[in-house]
Amino acid sequence: MATPADVAAFRATQTDVVTLALAELADWWEQLLALLTGDVPVAEIEAFTADLVAVYGDTAALNAVDWYDELRDQAAVRGRYRARMAEPSPRGQAAAVARWAVGPLFGAQPDPDKALEHLSGGVQRMVLQPARETIADSVDQDPADARWARVPTGSTTCAFCRLLASRGAVYHSEETAGGLASSYHGTCDCVATPIWPGEQEPYDVDRYFEEYSAARAKAGGDPNAILAQMRKDLGIR
Numbered sequence: 001m002a003t004p005a006d007v008a009a010f011r012a013t014q015t016d017v018v019t020l021a022l023a024e025l026a027d028w029w030e031q032l033l034a035l036l037t038g039d040v041p042v043a044e045i046e047a048f049t050a051d052l053v054a055v056y057g058d059t060a061a062l063n064a065v066d067w068y069d070e071l072r073d074q075a076a077v078r079g080r081y082r083a084r085m086a087e088p089s090p091r092g093q094a095a096a097v098a099r100w101a102v103g104p105l106f107g108a109q110p111d112p113d114k115a116l117e118h119l120s121g122g123v124q125r126m127v128l129q130p131a132r133e134t135i136a137d138s139v140d141q142d143p144a145d146a147r148w149a150r151v152p153t154g155s156t157t158c159a160f161c162r163l164l165a166s167r168g169a170v171y172h173s174e175e176t177a178g179g180l181a182s183s184y185h186g187t188c189d190c191v192a193t194p195i196w197p198g199e200q201e202p203y204d205v206d207r208y209f210e211e212y213s214a215a216r217a218k219a220g221g222d223p224n225a226i227l228a229q230m231r232k233d234l235g236i237r
């Protein structure tokens, strides 16, 4: 069973992968700006972003495969199954994120720092995407009725993630979560964690459910109103 320490260790490993990707991006960005004379080479930025998230995304996905198999061995559930590594974020997705991110370079007052900030958030999300998909897809295909939970880590967790965390380990396919469970914002450090029957979630699900229930009691049933209420009551994003 994944313990809070297991989740923290996995998160640290994945943070290291993201840190390396962002350092490489920042170096490349600096050189690009230093040599920039004419038009912004958008196609070059798109291609670099796609290559970068493919390389580091593979590393992140490989870590996720190993983690899944290790936790499954510990769970000692019936049947043989090995986690399947998800594909890196598609090149088209990476290109679209890059095009959006470089928008601040084209304003009346170009803002390269803002553009890099946008791009870094996108790179972080896309590097971790195949790792999160690896967990979600493997849970779906695992014959042992696995589920996954969105486990909050770090000092702050946004309302959206807290709402998903408040359900505990219920996610096993796109349908269960209405597709929303697969959305992560750029700097999200939540960890999709596999859980097998009879195991406990490695975090205080009740605490998040109480927060959610309190907000729902005030705001009514509309999910957006509940999220707004949580942001107001808890002073979070």
Ligand SMILES: [Zn+2]
Binding pocket: 157, 158, 161, 188, 189, 190
């Ligand atoms: Zn999160």
